[in-house]
Amino acid sequence: MVRVILLTATWCPTCPPVKRFWENLADEQDIEYTEVDIESPEGTLLREEHHVQMVPSTIINNRLYFSGMPEKQRATGIIRALRESGQ
DSSP states (O other): OEEEEEEEOTTOSSHHHHHHHHHHHHHHSOEEEEEEETTSHHHHHHHHHHTOOSSSEEEETTEEEEESSOOHHHHHHHHHHHHHHTO
């Protein structure tokens, strides 16, 4: 299963549309989607582990792929490739 984590912040104006993007994609694709506040303990660990510089940031299968709004074609391509590779 492809796991998507979206790092967000309550003060971030770009986060709500990116959250909707991943929620919609999760409805279309078979992915596990989670949103994590960057200021929470889990968010702090993820931010440090992946050297996150901005929110929103998207981690897919434990790798940072996007900062800001993802392009749908690229996001679906990454999900498809990870699924096909069994990662």
